[in-house]
Amino acid sequence: MKKQWKLLFQIFWTFFKISPVTFGGGYAMIPLIEKEIVEKRKWLSSEDVTDVFALSQTVPGAVAINSASFIGQRIGGIKGALAAMLGVSLPTFMIVLCLGIFYSFIHDNPKLEAAFVAIRATIVAIIVYAAIKTAKTAIVDKTTLCIMLVGVPVLFFIHPILAIFLGALTGILAISIKKRIGHKTELEQHKETDPTQNLDYFMGAGI
Amino acid sequence: MVLWELFKTFFIMGFASFGGGYTMIPLIEKAVTDYGWMTAEKLTNMIAIAGMAPGPIATNSAILVGYAAGGYMGAIIAAIGILLPSIILVIVVATFFIKVHHNPTVHSMFYGLKPIVASLIIYAAIRFALSNNLISLHFNFHSVSLLLIFGLSLFALLKLRWHPLYVIMLSGLVGVALYS
Structure with missing residues (x-):
């Protein structure tokens, strides 16, 4: 004990x-x-x-x-x-x-508030940066590009959690349809599979 | 009541937080505006502070939003809310599905999930650009300087590969010089 x-x-x-x-x-x-x-x-x-x-x-x-x-x-x-x-x-x-x-x-404090006016613009830049990093690992073919492009406007109308589940569902459906018509899909970019080898990957993914 | 709202919000969020903390920003923003916990500007400040501290962005944001909305108990409840789903799922996966990351269906799931995670982060960027007046129809010193800070920050991150922490700190100094 x-x-x-x-x-x-x-x-x-x-x-x-x-x-x-x-x-x-x-x-x-x-x-x-x-x-x-x-x-x-x-x-x-x-x-x-x-x-x-x-x-x-x-x-x-x-x-x-x-x-x-x-x-x-x-x-x-x-x-x-x-x-x-x-x-x-x-x-x-x-x-x-x-x-x-x-x-x-x-x-x-007026100085701190002034600092945050600029920092807020930087935070938007950091979010854009995270989006670029994530898109680079997520977009492996035309199907994934379509999912991402359709996803953005759709998010203005549906709840984000619903979007996440629909995305997962679309992935399963897309792969099974592709299999049926005989397409082989690369699921990942293999050069990115080991995050420990790529320090760049530390930011924007898995935070 | 606030404590229950905080717990519920972050507990549900915990089950959907795939692909890094920035994915959760639209969800946090929705909850914050729906419950009236704080303004979008203050939330952006919170996310900035969350990014300046060690630890996951989503968990840090939850703690800060929890503290702002419900004091010490709010911070604790929000942290428990967002951590509980992780620990539950880790134990379930470790006990029953230890090979889950080799499962083809899980791979197909992530094939569709990853692009949606990217959409969510793009969506978060658009929402925050709007709520922080970065996209503005007025053409004056304030709006141009903000766009410039945004552009230079992105350049420093993408091309110069600076750590976000340094970009935030330098931006803060520029802000003090320009706006106070």
């Missing part, structure tokens, strides 16, 4: 230390996970870590949180998953909450 608590605390503490480096996306954690979990603690192999990050993308939610939970689950079951999730979330929760409190105290 005591041993189990010790393991859970170790899982929690490992992710607690890794968490503050997750600037601009969960993939930034990979080198540290390699160091802490593969080399130091020997809880998992390098292949396991790659596998976990691939698996994390199929589950909704942030890659940082999903991959931590998957790794925690492999080491210590459901409790391990919870310990890892708490560990990875707590530091950033505290930092963000402090920033929020700080903002609420000084948001009336």
